[in-house]
Amino acid sequence: MSASLPRVSASVAMPKGSLQQVFDNLRAAGYTLVGPTVRDSAIVLDEIDGLDDLPQGWTDEQQPAHYRLKKAPDNQYFSYGVGPHSWKQFLHPSRLRLFSVEKNNGSWTIRPSQEPPPRYAFIGVRACDVAAIGIQDRVLIGSEFRDPHYAARREQVFVLAVNCSHSGATCFCASMKTGPKVTGGFDLALTELPDIFLVEIGSEAGAEVLGDVPWEAATAFDLGRASRVIQRAERQDGRHMLTDDLPDVLYENLESPQWDEVATRCLSCANCTLVCPTCFCTTVEDVSNLRATSAERIRVADSCFNRDFSHVHGGNSRPTIRSRYRQWLTHKLASWIDQFGTSGCVGCGRCITWCPVGIEITEEVNAIRAKGGK
Amino acid sequence: MASEARPKLAVYKFSSCDGCQLALLNLEDELLSLVGAVEIAYFLEASSATLPGPYDVALVEGSVTTAEDVERIHAIRKDAKCLMTIGACATTGGIQALRNWKDVNEFIRCVYARPEYIHTLKDSTPISKHVKVDLELNGCPINKVQALEVLTALLQGRAPHLPPHAVCMECKRRGTVCVTVAQGIACLGPLTHAGCGALCPSYNRGCYGCFGPMENPNPDSLAAHLLSTGVSRSHVIQLLRGFTGYSDAFRAASDKLERIAQ
Incomplete structure (x- = not known):
């Protein structure tokens, strides 16, 4: 001792x-x-x-x-x-809860969450x-x-x-x-x-x-x-991901038929993004009372698999499940590296276990690589 | 707000159990402020006193199942500036739409002692099949918080917040463990429109889809997965043919499974 x-x-x-x-x-x-x-x-x-x-x-x-x-x-x-x-x-x-606002005697008071x-x-x-x-x-x-x-x-x-x-x-x-x-x-x-x-x-x-x-x-x-x-x-370790050719193998195969194939299985339910320990996207919801005398702004977890996420003026930039799955995978494994200097994937396997239809990120990358001939 | 400026609200019932109207009455704490903000001009479930139309907002519960219903919904549409359906029956045809897959006359013979008194249409159909609907509120019954949000938004002239994503978002946000993955319970959450706050999975049971299909449902994939895990085809069909089984997405998927089985 x-x-x-x-x-x-x-x-x-x-x-x-x-x-x-x-x-x-x-x-x-x-x-x-x-x-x-x-x-x-x-x-x-x-x-x-x-x-x-x-x-x-x-x-x-x-x-x-x-x-x-x-x-x-x-x-x-x-x-x-x-x-x-x-x-x-x-x-x-x-x-x-980010903040609340209240109307008293005709003027608004903003109260940050304390x-x-x-x-x-x-x-x-x-x-x-x-x-x-x-x-x-x-x-x-x-x-x-x-x-x-x-x-x-x-x-x-x-x-x-x-x-x-x-x-x-x-x-x-x-x-x-x-x-x-x-x-x-x-x-x-x-x-x-x-x-x-x-x-x-x-x-x-x-x-x-x-x-x-x-x-x-x-x-x-x-x-x-x-x-x-x-x-x-x-x-x-039950799964393996070959990382040597990432991110290039994804950037070179943005039109791979595998994206269409996975879109037939993907539910776009957002489970993978919500269990992922690095996915960070949020949105805000404003709630007001009936008389419009008080309101709150709440930040909630969001997902790139939700259609509203990519809704912009004039339309939706990712209207299909194919485009949303491709966005998630290429961001996680490729453009994340360009943006933040590391991969966005840590290999925890949660997105595989908790996908309701068992889509495997490791297998999808393998399939894209195989179909791309690389 | 002066009383004459209050928007006039009407609530109507078609083929339904009244549960969505009760959900409105269950607003309890908020009901008094609601009555202060709108003039409840026609709501037989709450009061026999009625005021004549036209109305600013008509809430419609229930599905269309009789010839009289068809006439009545057109009259209601003419009398309402904004028509909103409330609940699974009005929005998708409801549980009574199960008859759409069978011969309604057989049901009538089985159920009623004097079948000749029953005059009904062959199908139970959603309101939107007959008139233009401005907004649909899902659920069996509707969620009272969503009902209040919609009325608040209408009063304030803003868009209501009714996210069309899957129920899974609500499970994950509240930390509920997925009942399908962890327990093998068949759950329609990944196909179903959010809004209930993921109630059923929080009580350890699967979602039965009472809010209807989410924004881009992929029922064929979920059905294929359920079959691969040993759930029987008839059980998957039964799951899809629930309270919102006659919605386009769920109907197409269950019909496809039935065709494959034959």
Whole structure:
């Protein structure tokens, strides 16, 4: 046991039960804990109190358009992949009141939304999702046009990441070079072993949270075991995306017959964009009362699969499902790179699992490449 | 607002269960302000006192199923500046449009002790089949928040906010886990017009499409997927032939499945 704090970038071994103490310390520091928990036949992200709320002993089975919650063969806390939710629902909420206006004695008063942004500790963030948060950072606060609502939440977030020990059949983080090992953007990163958590310290804040938690310097044996766990997850990745010829293969095949083919299957229901941890589009809705004496402006999540999204004066620039699917895929994998310097895809596989008809982004790219003769 | 300036509102019923009219009366908190803002000139479900037309806004519930209905809807159209249908019956023909696939006389013989008293049309049809409709409000029943939004927009002279995208948007925005993907429950959400706030999936059941087709429904794809996961053809047909089964998109898809089966 050490009385002093571990240094940043060190790895330490911690008894599993001590994670509760980490949670208590985070709460004492004013954080609201958000993490994985079982609800509605899935592992979702929600506010949690302690270790008991984690899906201990649970895992998931994922395939295109298929997700099943299952009992895990082990009794670990993190033996599952990413679920239907992502962290964007806390950093970039799907519904946010921006301001309200009220009419008094003939004049209007504008009241900006005054709710203080919540201070979240994210528990169990996977490598693909750490990468996704990094991508949303670039999009939403990485230029001169900053989203103040995202910034206010993001600046306070504590990230307790987890290296994946299992990959799902729809995962392809290794292809996108985002995982399964977390390599940055965290305060603490856990690797779960049968007997201990191996904890990598990512920041001063992370070290401080370990204040009164019993820990020991990690042994070479522990580090070896942890690295084998992560390697196993990497080998398990169920899907692969060849990225060498992206974005060109998409730009060169904008008239590929594959776009027509996928349009016969795509429902344009927007599920892929809403489960995607990097898709960020929003619209605003104005609500007024009957007498037109008060109104509110609400920002809600939107999608390029909705027709109104591309409605402009004089008509719609993407009137067909074909044009909307092509826009989504080429933005995600090609023009995102031109716009923001990275791919918009982190390989989390959510769009494959949660598409109601199981359209696979990886297969669509393969088909476009094959039909284009490249 | 002076009372003489209040727009005159009329509410009519055709073949329907009255549920959409009740949804209007269920506005409760907002009902008094609504009565202050519009003059309810004709609404038999709420009051037997009526005022003569013409009316600024006519809300029409129910589908057309009799020869008298046909005459009445034309008269109502002549008397109304703006005609808006409310609910699945008025907008798509309703659950009673199931008879459109069968011989109505057989139903009459099965149901009524004295079939000779029944004078009805062969089909149940939406209002828009007979007269020009200015705006359609979906749902079985309509969503009262949407009803209030439409009336508010009409009073203020702005476009109402009635997003035509899929119910899935509403599930995802509220964080509901997809019942189809996570539990294998057949759900029409990806084909169905939003507006209910994704009510059924939040109670762990599939959407049965009571708001009718969304803006660009692709029922053939969803049906093919349901069949591939082991849902029977007859179940998919039954799912599509629900409260809005006679809408163009759902009807075409269920007819196609039936043709393939034969």
